[in-house]
Amino acid sequence: MSTATEPTATTIQAVEAAHVLQTYKRQPVVFVRGEGVWLVADDGKRYLDLLSGIGVNVLGHAHPAMVEAVRDQVGTLVHTSNLFFHPFQGPLAEKLTKASGLERAFFCNSGAEAVEGCLKFARRFWYTAGKPRKQFIAFERGFSGRTMGALSTTWDAHYRDPFGPLVPEVRFVSNEDPDDLLSAVSDDTAAIIAEPIQGEGGVRPLPPQIVAAINKACGATGALYIADEVQSGLGRTGHMFHFEAIGLCPDLISVGKALGGGFPIGAVLVSSRVAASISAGDHGTTYGGNPLGCRTALAVLETLEGGLLDHVRRVGPVFASGLEALKARHPMVVEVRGAGLMQGLVLDRDAAPVVPAALERGLIVNRTAERVVRMLPPYVITEAEIAEALARLDAALTAVEGA
Incomplete structure (x- = not known):
C-alpha cells in the first residue's frame, strides 16, 4: 500500500479512536487484502487465519465462486x-x-x-x-x-x-x-x-x-x-x-x-x-x-456440496491430531476439545497472552472463556497450511510458557 495515497495504520487507528464507538478491543493490525487462508496487512506481512472472522469466512478470502x-x-x-x-x-x-x-x-x-x-x-x-x-x-x-x-x-x-x-x-x-x-x-x-x-x-x-x-x-x-x-x-x-x-x-x-x-x-x-x-x-x-x-x-x-464438505471431513482429524501433539509437548495445555474445524485448546491459565504471541508469529487465533484458545479456520485450509499453523502456534505457546 502506498503511504502517499493511502492512510497509514497510525492514521486509521487514530480516526477510529476519535469517531468509532469503542466497543471492541482491536489488535493493532490493519488488514487490506485476503488470499485463501491468508490475510495481508498494510505493511505486507502475511498472517495465517485460524479464526476466519470468528467462523465466518468459510471459503477463505477472495474465493472465486x-x-x-x-x-x-x-x-x-x-x-x-x-x-x-x-x-x-x-x-x-x-x-x-x-x-x-x-x-x-x-x-x-x-x-x-x-x-x-x-x-x-x-x-x-x-x-x-x-x-x-x-x-x-x-x-x-x-x-x-x-x-x-x-x-x-x-x-x-x-x-x-x-x-x-x-x-x-x-x-x-x-x-x-x-x-x-x-x-x-x-x-x-x-x-x-x-x-x-x-x-x-x-x-x-x-x-x-x-x-x-x-x-x-x-x-x-x-x-x-x-x-x-x-x-x-x-x-x-x-x-x-x-x-x-x-x-x-x-x-x-x-x-x-x-x-x-x-x-x-x-x-x-x-x-x-x-x-x-x-x-x-x-x-x-x-x-x-x-x-x-x-x-x-x-x-x-x-x-460445500461440490466437495468442500468432504475436504473438511478429511482435514478436521488432521487438525485435531496436530493439536493433540501440541498438548503432549506443552504442559500448559490440559485439553483439546471440539469437532472438525471447530477446535479449542484449554490451558491451565488465562489464554489471553497466546493471542498476541501468535499474532507476532503471523497466526490469528482468539481467546474465549478465559482459558481457551479458539480456532475456526476457513474450510479451504490444506494439510500443509495446517502444519504451518501448528508450527506457529507451537512457537507461540513456547513463548508464553517461557515468559
Whole structure:
C-alpha cells in the first residue's frame, strides 16, 4: 500500500479512536487484502487465519465462486424488499431445508437475529395452540447473541447485567447435570435452546447425557428444541449441522456466520408444525433475504456440496491430531476439545497472552472463556497450511510458557 495515497495504520487507528464507538478491543493490525487462508496487512506481512472472522469466512478470502457471485449480483440487483419475489430466496431455502430436515426458512441478517426469530416463533407456536408458554431453558456457558432476546438466553453476566431487565422467564441450567435440566422443564416451557457445541463458552461439545436429557424433556413436556447452529452449523464440524451428529431433533434452527461466507445473512429454519402456527405479518425484516445475500449464500452452499464438505471431513482429524501433539509437548495445555474445524485448546491459565504471541508469529487465533484458545479456520485450509499453523502456534505457546 502506498503511504502517499493511502492512510497509514497510525492514521486509521487514530480516526477510529476519535469517531468509532469503542466497543471492541482491536489488535493493532490493519488488514487490506485476503488470499485463501491468508490475510495481508498494510505493511505486507502475511498472517495465517485460524479464526476466519470468528467462523465466518468459510471459503477463505477472495474465493472465486464468491467473488463471481457478488460481482455479478451487485451489477444486476442488490435489493428489492420482501414485498416482491426474486430468483434466489426460494432456491436457498430449498437447499437449507433439505440439508436440515426442517421444512421452512426465514431469512434475516445475522445469527443474533436468527436466534430472535427462533424465540419469537417458539412463543407464537404455543400462543396459536391456545396455551401460551412463556419459559425458555438455556444453558450455563451458552451464548446466543447481543440483541435483547438473544442476550436473555446468553449466560455470562458480563454480557447481561448492564442491560437488564431482559426478556423474563429464562432459566439457566447446568450444561453437565441432566437432572438440573429435567427438573427445570415444565408444561410452561416454550423451548430449550442449546448450541450443539458451545462456542463462546469455550468450544464445549454438549455431553451425551445432556443430549439425552434434552430429548427426554422435550418428549415428556412437548417443549420445542432450538438448535443454535450459528457457529457449529453449515459444515464447520464436518456435518452440515452438528445436531445430526449427536442425535438431537430440533424444531427450530438458528443459522448465521458461515451462511454468507463473509456477507451478512442469517436464517431461521422451522419445522412444519411450527411453521403452521405463523401467519403473514408475524415477523419481518427489511434487508433479510435480499438478492445479493441469497446469491452469495447459494455460492457458499454450492461450493460445500461440490466437495468442500468432504475436504473438511478429511482435514478436521488432521487438525485435531496436530493439536493433540501440541498438548503432549506443552504442559500448559490440559485439553483439546471440539469437532472438525471447530477446535479449542484449554490451558491451565488465562489464554489471553497466546493471542498476541501468535499474532507476532503471523497466526490469528482468539481467546474465549478465559482459558481457551479458539480456532475456526476457513474450510479451504490444506494439510500443509495446517502444519504451518501448528508450527506457529507451537512457537507461540513456547513463548508464553517461557515468559
